[in-house]
Amino acid sequence: MPRFAANLSMMYTEHNFLDRFAAAAADGFEAVECLFPYEYDATELRRRLDDHGLRQVLFNAPPGAWESGERGIAALPGREVEVRAGIDRALEYAVALGSPRVHMMAGLVPPDAKPAELAEHRDTYLANLARAADQAAAAGVDILVEPINGRDMPGYFLNRQADAHALVEDVGATNLKVQLDLYHCQIVEGDLSETLRRDLPTGRVGHLQVAGVPDRHEPDRGEVDFRYVLGVVDDLAFDGWIGCEYRPRAGTSEGLGWLNDYQGENA
Template sequence: MPRFAANLSMMYTEHDFLDRFAAASADGFDAIEYLFPYDHEPTELRRRLDEHGLRQVLFNAPPGDWESGERGIASLPGREAEFRSGIDRALAYAVALGCGQVHVMAGLRPADATPAQLAEHRATYLDNLTWAAQRAAAVDIDVLIEPINGRDMPGYFLHRQAEAHAIVQEVGAPNLKVQLDLYHCQIVEGDLTTTLRRDLPTGRVAHLQIAGVPDRHEPDQGELDIRYLFDVVDELGFEGWIGCEYRPRSGTSEGLGWLKNYGQLKSHGRLKNNRGERA
């Protein structure tokens, strides 16, 4: 059965950040993820995890100047020293928090980039990922890359699943893997069932994320049949976590009916049809 992690950057924002650990645990989550841990000491974050019986399953490496609009620096030529320093900082946090995965953001393409410039950015990206994966392997941590849709993040360097898998294969590091966000994938290319059935068996997908499309609210709101997709994930034997990276419409706890309903479905079998028979 799929395992779900609350994303504390988007969920439980009605609470201060450090209080979101308790709120997620109270709602039954066993694991959490979030964007960045760096505003807090790792000892304090670890205390919250331990106090509330939670597992940290993902966070992002430093992304450059987030407040000024940077969205990662892994593909930016000339920023290699900053990138390496950020990876070392992220890995120190990951070890302290017992977190086995760190997402490395690629960054934004230059506006009106020439083919030669794009080739330079891709070469930088590959070199940086190779270095990061080697560094992370020494502490048994996976490095993840994620395609992100251009509507939410215009100009992001990586936006298609095939591109991400090609990069992972080209680097060839066993601990470099793909983070498949079904929200982003649906917006960019759709065909989610085929994508899941094609990519999950490769072993290159380490983490899934979900949200409703198109508004990024609860995953059962919008155009996705999320129960069906969960069953596909279950059928394929995916053993990783599914991060709930969505913005609740009105109160996080009040919007968790989708998760409770799915748990009931898995416990009691498929829904009955209108004749009371198993569908």
């Protein structure tokens, strides 16, 4: 049966961040993920995890100047030194928190980028991913890449599942994997069931995420029947985690009926 992790950057925002661990555990979550943990001391975060019996299963490497609009730097030529420093920091946190996965965001490219420029971005991303995967392997950590839809994040370098899998294949590192966010995938290309049946058996998918489409609220309404989709995940015996990366319509706990119902039906 699929295992679910609460995304503490998007869920439980009615609480201060450090109090969200307790709230997630009280609702029955056994694992959490977040965007960026670096505002908080790793020792304090680890204490919160341990105090509430939680596992940290994913977070992102430093994304550059997020507040100024940057959305990753790993595919941006000329930022390699900053990328390396970011991976150093991410792996320090991964080891301290026991997180087996770090997502490495690519970044934004100009809308008028020419093919040669896009090729340079890809080559830069490949080189940074290869270096990061090699470094992360010693710590027992997987590096992830995630296609993100261009409606929510215009200009993001990586949008399609096939392109993400091609990057993973080209690097060839066993600890470089794809983060398949079903919300982004539905917006960009749809066909979720067949995408799962095609890609999960390859072993290249390291993490899943869900949210309702099109509004990114709970996955209990909208254009996708997530009960069916999660049934496909279950049939394929995916043994990773599914991150609940959505914005609750109202209170987080009040909106968990979809998850409680699903787990009750599949107990």
